[in-house]
Amino acid sequence: MRYLRCCCLLFCSLLSLLKALGQPAVSDIIQHPLGRHLVSLNGNWNYIIDPYEMGYYDYRREPFENSPSGRGGFYDDRLPKDKTELVEYEFDHAPTLQVPGDWNSQAPELALYEGNTWYRRKFTLNRAGDKRYILYFGAVNYEAHVYLNGRKVGMHKGGFTPFQFDVTDRLKDGENTVVVKVDNSRRQDEIPTVNTDWWNYGGITRDVSLIEVAQRYVADYRIQLDRNDPATIAGYVQLGDSAAGVQVTVDIAEAGIREVLETDADGRAAFRWKPRKLELWQPESPKLYDVRILTAEDTVADRIGFRTIETRGHEILLNGKPIFLRGISMHDENPMLPGRLRSEGDMRMLLQWAKDLNCNYVRLAHYPHNEKMVRLADEMGLLVWAEIPVYWTISWENPHTYANAAQQLADLIRRDKNRASVIVWSVGNETPLSDARYTFMSRLVAEARAHDDSRLVAAALEVHREGKTVILNDSLGELIDLVSFNEYAGWYWGGTPDGIADYTFDIAFDKPVVISEFGGGALAGFHGDSHTRWSEEYQESLYINQLKMLRAIPTLRGMTPWVLVDFRSPRRQHPVYQDFWNRKGLYAPTGHKKKAFFILKSFYDEMEAAY
Structure with missing residues (x-):
């Protein structure tokens, strides 16, 4: 060892x-997508439940994508050419799910469903000829295969992190179609693995956007205090390509900073500045500075705080x-x-x-x-x-x-x-x-x-x-x-x-x-003495004695x-006290404060005074 x-x-x-x-x-994820020009793709998406993955594999369990034409899956979003053609799915009359959102909470038959579901969303776009377009997902749980206008643009694993695809060359003027195959099956070799203590919510759970950016755009930046020199703001700005010699302006007006940088051969401009006195971010006074990053083609605005830890x-x-x-x-x-x-x-x-x-x-x-x-x-x-x-x-x-x-x-x-x-x-x-x-x-x-x-x-x-x-x-x-x-x-x-x-x-x-x-755990509203499991008094006594210890x-x-607050979990099955809820919350799902809440708050009031 x-x-x-x-x-x-x-x-x-x-x-x-x-x-x-x-x-x-690191993977290619645009910094601060919320601050860009967005076409939101949130809203109602048609969906098809597909537990056998018949929309992805043929009857020999071969992916349709591997066929000579690459066609045949649900991602084609086809309708029969005439009354003689056999097509065994249809999005147009399929039910809808709200995005962002999980499928488990939106349809009773999907409450405990784990497996494959297909999502489809149509949108209209009038493209600007000099712009690039990034299809951005805040999160999809767990494995996502993404198709635009019948062609695959990529896949992603991980239920809680963002991902994106440059789809500039795949978009059409007018109507476009996005199809996403979502699989939330639990598997031993994935992150997380098969055994957890929270609900495995499947679906497109966070925002979906089409981000419009300049041909040469600000892809990433880091603007923070230097750990070894807290009087210095240090970091970099990274362009979306490797263009050298591009001028980049970083403007933090309230801190007296307006600096012009020049990118290197990798499209990156690093910096170190000593600003005039900064008001540092802290919980009692969470100061945020307006930060602007500008090039000849692009502008990004953010709000950033500065502190050391x-x-x-x-x-x-x-x-x-x-x-x-x-x-x-x-x-x-x-x-x-x-x-x-x-x-x-x-x-x-x-x-x-x-x-x-x-x-x-x-x-x-x-x-x-x-x-x-x-x-x-x-x-x-x-x-x-x-x-x-x-x-x-x-x-x-x-x-x-x-x-x-x-x-x-x-x-x-x-x-x-x-x-x-x-x-x-x-x-x-x-x-x-x-x-x-x-x-x-x-x-x-x-x-x-x-x-x-x-x-x-x-x-x-x-x-x-x-x-x-x-x-x-x-x-x-x-x-x-x-x-x-x-x-x-x-x-x-x-x-x-x-x-x-x-x-x-x-x-x-x-x-x-x-x-x-x-x-x-405590079931809100259930009372007994301090030795009665699931009572608010037991949880209250537990917090009193935990804090002593x-x-x-x-x-x-x-x-x-x-x-x-109490949260849902398939591991918590007692029909009276849990009913598929983990009851360790200090709040009940209604917002009711359990008795232990006040024990912890009193301790925190004391710690606030001590520090």
């Missing part, structure tokens, strides 16, 4: 060296000052209207519920949440732990599984690297110890640092127990910045809540401790209890 750790540390060092020589490669000894320092992370974990799910969060109003509601708990921090578990959610956290003053769905038991030795996880991590970092709210990149949750797992996770830590050295890297680790001692000695703790772990004393182990305060912690690493999960950790610097 020691030899393996040394090898992984060498790998981390090598990635850091490669980073110094050049930026790590680091650890020093046992402290977490935000803008150089110690902070206690008063947090809560949350899912990307609307408790009131079934399904994924679909609108800014839904997202703002949940973040406000966190602020009502006096949180300054949220853990967006267990996968990348909507970009709009992270931008709202910027605006509302909530620090963010962002995570990829390396969850429980992954196929640790499969190189394709690792490549998938690394790509999702890179896409998350590329998308959200300019968000001041994001302070932690998490590479996974509750992954069981093994040599293969250590290698996999260590490489992900190195990947995260290679893509972005300005934030903390963490993972929600597991603990084990010996008697009344809770032990954390996972070797991955050597590589990450926080001692972050999940523990469920008083719920899954440790007896009743009033006995857990006797437990002590043996933590192998001299770093800030952030408890990434603890908690227990955790206060004894001298290096405790934050927590994100599980979870903000």
Whole structure:
């Protein structure tokens, strides 16, 4: 094991060296799509359920795409030429699903459906001859095959990260047709794997847009404080091609910055500036600056905050000052209207519920949440732990599984690297110890640092127990910045809540401790004494005694209890107390605050005063 750790540390060092020589490669995702000229493709899409994938394979299980003509699948969107022709599908009279949205919550027969569904959307476009067009998907769960006007433009795996295709040469003036084959089947070698504790919502769950850009457009940029020199704004602007000598202006008027850059042979312009005094972003005052990036052909406007985050000894320092992370974990799910969060109003509601708990921090578990959610956290003053769905038991030795996880991590970092709210990149949750797992996770830590050295890297680790001692000695703790772990004393182990305060912690690493999960279930409105499972009183007692136990950790610097609000899960089947809901929320789905809410809020009020 020691030899393996040394090898992984060498790998981390090598990635850091490669980073110094050049930026790590990431997939082609346009930065800040919400700030571009968009043709929204949201709305009603016709759909066809296809559990046997007859729209993709012929009766010999050969893909129609591999036939000489490449035709024959549902992506052709055909109608019979005359009354004699056999065509066994039709989109025109098929039912519709709202996009963005999952299919499980929109049709009763799809509530538990996992498999293939075809989506079809027609739109009309009058093309501008000197423009490029990017077909952009905020997220599709899980595997998407995308066709435009009967021809495949590409595919993507990963249910929570954005992807795009340049379709400039595939579009027609007038009517166009997009068809998407969506498959949310769970598979062992995917990310996440077959076993999770959340609803596997299938479908086109986030915005779909046709983005119109200039022939030479601003594809990407990073504008943040330099980790090693916080008085300096550093970063780059990347064009969509490799044009050298293009002038790029970066304008941050309120900070007194208007600089003209020139791209190198890769179409990139790097910069370092020392602005006049900046007002730093912080939860109490989430200052955002208007930023404009201009070329002769393109202009992008964004709102960006500037802050530093680091650890020093046992402290977490935000803008150089110690902070206690008063947090809560949350899912990307609307408790009131079934399904994924679909609108800014839904997202703002949940973040406000966190602020009502006096949180300054949220853990967006267990996968990348909507970009709009992270931008709202910027605006509302909530620090963010962002995570990829390396969850429980992954196929640790499969190189394709690792490549998938690394790509999702890179896409998350590329998308959200300019968000001041994001302070932690998490590479996974509750992954069981093994040599293969250590290698996999260590490489992900190195990947995260290679893509972005300005934030903390963490993972929600597991603990084990010996008697009344809770032990954390996972070797991955050597590589990450926080001692972050999940523990469920008083719920899954440790007896009743009033006995857990006797437990002590043996933590192998001299770093800030952030408890990434603890908690227990309660059915809102069900009451009993403090020993009655599922009662609000049991959950209340659990929080009282958890906080007594955790206060004894001298290096405790934050927590994100599980979870903000009850959420749906096929794993939670008790017909009376769960009914396919995980009931660990401090809020009921109605917005009712359970009794434990007030225990945690009181503690957070105390921590706010102490810091």
